[in-house]
Amino acid sequence: MGWATCLIDRLDSEPLCCVPLQTQIVGWGAFYPVSFALQYLEGRKYVIQTIFVVVALLFAARLFYIQVLDGSYKLAADRNTLQRIVQVPYRGLVYDRNGQLMxxxxxxxxxxxxxxxxxxxxxxxxxQLLQLPIEEFRLAMTAAKNYSRVKASPLIQNLSTPELAAIQDNLIDFPGFSIKAHMARSYKTENLAHALGYVGAITPKLLESPKYAKYIAGDNLGITGLESFYEKVLMGQRGVQYRMVNVRGIEKGAFRGGEFDTLSVAGLDLHTSIDSELQAYGELLMANKRGSIVALDPKTGEILAFVSAPYFEPARLSGKGMGNRYMDLLNNPERPLFNRPLMATYPPGSVFKLVNELVALQMGVVTPYTSFPCNQRLVKCTHRHEAPTNVGIAIKQSCNPYFYQVMRTTIMRGRSSNPKEDARLGLAEWRRQVMSFGLGQQLGVDLGSERKGSIPSPELYDKMYGRHGWNFRTIYSLSIGQGEIGITGLQMANIMATIANRGYYYTPHFVRGIGQSGPLPEYQQRHHTNIVPQHFDAIIPGMQAVVDGRGGTGNLASLAQFGISVAGKTGTVQNAHGPDHATFAAFAPAEDPQIAIAVFIENAGFGGTSAAPMASLMIEKYLRRKVERTQWETWLQGDASKFIKKKH
Known part of the structure; x- marks a missing residue:
């Protein structure tokens, strides 16, 4: 009998477990691993079956959720029969201080x-249907493809309602094209373009920035001015509606009763501090001139008028064809897009003598009764007069030698045995006091592109002349507001507001209300200078004498016939590139200031004969709501040609 037959007989006669271990090992050891594997697999079978059952249940539950409970997947699957309509919110409106819509x-x-x-x-x-040249169409399609082949982007923008009606019924024959409705800006005013700014389509480059994650191609946003600064409150919030449509695009009702729809939220309105009548009048006076007018309410910092000349109508940067009109303005040699009150910096001329006098009074180097001779060997004086015996007379006569000696006393105080080092230390202290007026820095107005201007430092002159290469004689022109000083029209008006308030100012701003709220918190905080109030009281009588005093340099600004006292200062700014610039800054009434104003006219000569009467007309218009001295209007408009710099 062979070994296999014995093994079978043995297995039939007794269980495997009863076979002696020695017999298992010696007699049929080769068969044991096979038997063990069969037993192991028999146990694993149930584990695998359990896994398959669990996975099947998970899939079933997920499919039930997707198909029955969650409609968003069905929405995605049904997009070829659904129309997604984006509701563009109404952009906030803009009003003037009297509630007039602008x-x-x-x-x-x-x-x-x-x-x-x-x-x-x-x-x-x-x-042909669009009345669009083929080349323009091809360029627009190329731009759309470069942006994205799968996302919608604008092909033609700002179609009017009649233009839309001409093509809408035919769009069903052109797959890939659709209409997106939105609101464009239109203007009820012809003025204030530099402050209002304009709105334009967002560019593909901006869409790549996380800052503009809420925008989509074709959206509009503020590009400049108030439209840009207050973009977040003006833009509102988009809404979305889903509508069922048939194969012809005909709407069949809301999807699932509007369950996935969201409502748009309109932007907040801006209530500005601008006096529309005063603004229009200022632009009329500055016609055919170059320069700026800025008027403030000194008690609040609210901007009443903001004129940049040359100017343009805000509607030119809105609607179809805006791009071409923008390029025309950009290429205009008179630079009408240049925002002069914020971006043009000039030496302030004699207006700056007021600041220098206040700094000297604060530092204790002069008193209101300090007298200096009109020594024209130091610096020329443009006015004939006797020696000023006090600061009021010096301001009225605008005596250059007097203010030369005031600043020399301020700078050269014997802080060092080395006169050049003494000048360096003195200039640093002078600069610290001057900058407390908000000069040499951005004031923080609610517009972009504001320039700081410049108040020179010792480091600047070190760079120009070397550490010990300069002294007071090098920088004496600062005493009369010339040299390396540069301020903007807004900063000059703010100086007047600060003097009117006897030492403090509010940051100038355009918006006095956002929706139902007031201005931003930063525009309600006082900013104090380093000058104590009594020193301002020492210079204001001199400023009144400039306008109403006999022999004052600003007599043409007088409103005494109406019982209004004006405190002001004239300035004639030297210009190496042509005729001198004219400036005049003032506030009124002197006893209870309601308006502070700065007028700057390029190449207009003496401030007392051009800028002063213009400022007084603006004050008369604001305080009396009418102008009776029309002879000055005629004079300023009739002689406007002399203010225009000839170009060859």
Whole structure:
């Protein structure tokens, strides 16, 4: 009998477990591993079955959730039969201080395109329908493809309602094209373009920035001015609606009763401090001139008028064809886009003598009764007069030698045995006091592109002349507001507001209310200078004498016939590139200031004969709501040609 037969007989006669261990090992050891594997697999079978059952249950539960409970997947699957309509919110409106509407919204339409969905387009017929040159169409399509082949982007923007009606019924024959409605800016005013700014379409480059994550192609946003600064409150919040449509694009009602719809939220309105009548009057006076007018309410810092000349109508940067009109303005040699009150910096001329006198009084180097001779060997004086015996007379006569000696006393105080080092230390202290007026830095007005101006430092002159290469004689022109000083029209008006308030100012701003709220918190805080109030009381009588005193340099600004006392200062700014610039800064009434103003006219000569009467007309218009001295209007408008710098 062979070994296999014995093994079978043995297995039939007794259980495997009863076979002696020695017999298992010696007699049939080769069979044991096979038997063990069969037993092991028999146990694993149930584990695998359990896993399959659990996975099947998970899939079933997920499918039930997707198909029955969660409609968002069905929404995604049904997009070919659903229309997603984005509701563009109304952009906030803009009003003047008297509630007069200046900026509103008008419905316009953009033709959008998704390049990947454009199929078998009859380009000639399509362009004929749109009345669009084929080359322009090709350029627009190229730009859309460069942006994205699968996302919608604007092909033609700012279509009017009649233009839309001409093409809307035919769009169903052109897959890949759709209409997006939105509101464009329109204007109820012809003035204030530099402050209002303008709105334009967001660019593909901006869309790449996380800052503009809430925007989509074709959206508008503020580009400059108040439109840009207050973009977040003006823009509002978009809404979305889903509508069922048939294969012809005809709407069949809301999807699932509007369950996935969201409502748009309109932007907040801006209530500005601008006096529209005063603004229009200022632009009329500055016609055919170059320069600026800024008027403030010194008690609040609210900007009443903001004139930048040359100017343009704000509607020129709105609507179809805006790009071409923008380029015309950009290439205009008179630079009408240049925001002069914020960006043009000039030496302030004699207006700055007031600041120098206040610094000297604060530092204790002069008193209100300090007298200096009109020594024209030091610096020339443009006015004939006797020696000033006090600061009031010096201001009225605008005596250059007097203020030369005031500043020399301020700078050269014997802090060092080395006169050059003494000048360096003195200039540093002078600069610290001057900058407390908000000069040499951005004031923080609610517009972009504000320039700091410049108040020179010892380091500047070290760079120009070397550490010990300069002294007071090098920088004496600062005493009369010339040299390396540069301030903006807004800063000059703010100096007047600060003097009117006897030592403090509010940051100038345009917006006095946002929606139902007031201005931003930063525009309600006082900023104090380093000068104590009694020193301002020492110079204001001299400023009144400039206008109403006999022999004052600003007599043409007088409003005494109306019982209004004006405190002001004239300035004639030397200009190496042509005729001198004219400036005049003032506030009124002197006893209870309600308006502070600065006028700067390029190449207009003496401030007392051009800028002063213009400022007084603005004050008369604001305080009396009418102008009776029309002879000055005629004079300023009739002689406007002499203010224009000839270009060859």
């Amino acid at each position: 900026v509103q919204n008008t419905p316009v339409y953009d033709l959008m395109v998704i390049p990947r969905e454009v199929k078998q387009l009859d380009t000639a017929y399509f362009c």
